[in-house]
Amino acid sequence: MSLRRSIRLYTPSVDPSGMGVHMLDLVAEFVGTADVSLMARPTHRARWLLDRAAESGARTVSLPSPRDPAFGGSIIDFLRDHPADVFHCHVGTGCENWDGVRLARAAGCPAVVQTQHLPYLVSHPRKRRAYHRAIEEVDRLIAVSDGVRRTYQRIGVPPERFVTVPNGVAPLARRRSREGARRALGLGPDRPVVLTVGRLTHMKGQWHLIDAVAGLVARFPELAVVLLGDGPLRDLLVRQAAALGVLGNVCLPGHRPDARRLLAAADVFVLPSRHKGMPLVALEAMEASLPVAATRVIGSAEVVEDGVTGALVRPGDPVALGAAVARLLADPALRRRQGTAGRRRYEARFTRARMAADTAEVYESVLAGAEVAA
Structure with a gap:
């Protein structure tokens, strides 16, 4: 990224697991050249994500449950105090709550991006309709593999809305014999x-x-x-x-x-x-x-x-x-x-550096489109 962007990484997951590792890898790659924040719920299976993001130099935000009346205000207030160029949501199966995406759009974030970490395997029509409504506020969808992307296209997501950015990992710093x-x-x-x-x-x-x-x-x-x-x-x-x-x-x-x-x-x-x-x-x-x-x-x-x-x-x-x-x-x-x-x-x-560079290209593409639209 040529400019110092402000990036807000967000997940509604209560158990981010590998998705959380992916987010931390983005933090590690971006934190030296961007203003990076990570927003998540401090559940017993997600507290580690906030802790490790803070250790890596990111600003962290502990969010209440989406069912908590304070949830919306906590995101809106943070984005008002720390305006974002990019709001990047990370979800797994397609069943999570996307209130954060809607709130980011309401707060005026020019680029709202969402990564799908798992294939869409939900069959219930009501949940599919809810997914389609939720992504109306998303500028660009990222799939971590082509196979994942195809599952969303099969349920009617237009191909042009998606880009594939394969996962990557950093080389291991300290090896055991x-x-x-x-x-x-x-x-x-x-x-x-x-x-x-x-x-x-x-x-x-x-x-x-x-x-x-x-x-x-x-x-x-x-x-x-x-x-x-x-x-x-x-x-x-x-x-x-x-x-x-x-x-x-x-x-x-x-x-x-x-x-x-x-x-x-x-x-x-x-x-x-x-x-x-x-x-x-x-x-x-x-x-x-x-x-x-x-x-x-x-x-x-x-x-x-x-x-x-x-x-x-x-x-x-x-x-x-x-x-x-x-x-x-x-x-x-x-x-x-x-x-x-x-x-x-x-x-x-499959390196972390390649994954982060490809993700940054997605950000810049969306931001360029937002500037043209403005």
Whole structure:
């Protein structure tokens, strides 16, 4: 950005997760050249976002619930005191509350932008109508992958309203050694290790990976399958592994704030998701030079190059997933080759700097249009 812009990042999410990481990456890239604020609700799953944004140098605003009568005034008053060139809303599934967008428009923000982080999979007609009404106040919609963008076009959003800005991640600043990462997980230096990262939820599909473990253990008896993360399916996954007789090969360390540094312990990274927007963890695995075995779903299919940086398999097919992982475990040269190709693909397409630069181009395009209209 050639001018020092004022950018207000906003999310109504009570659990911003990967979306919050994306927002923090924009903060990190913009804060040196722009006046950056981040607005969010300080719920127990979102407080970290405000804290880390403040640590990165952004001004932060803790918002009340949209149901609170003070919600509208808190946004309007802030934007009056700190006028914005760009109000950038971040939402996930399309079911969140968009009052912030409407309030930003009422406050006179010249550029209102919204990023869709997940595909539109809501079928209820009333919710679809609500979505279309909500985006009337948005100048430009951003999708984190082409697959995400197509789901919104299928429900009637005009193609010209959308632009795709693929996700990106920063290079890891401090790496752990393979041996150090394995010690942190209580794993021996010679065990084959398959690792995945994510909330233990239905959307992430970890039970398909556990279904594949028995077949893998038959070929690789010392295999360790590590599921980093926590969530409502934890107990179910433990019971599933026990019922299959593979509990000794499955490791569930829970949520680890150092999860990205623990990627160094892995031989293969697996992403068995049922759907995604564009998975940051797959980008992080590629940055770590790991081959990625993933399901061929929205987002993942644009990250993993099948047969080059890893493998893509049909979602919900543990046999195919297990076969893809087995091929990689059995062939160290293939793992190295695909891991190196994944690192190159990350550097060429999925860096944080590229994502921020593309996002800034969207801002400037909208602002130029606003100047012409004025």
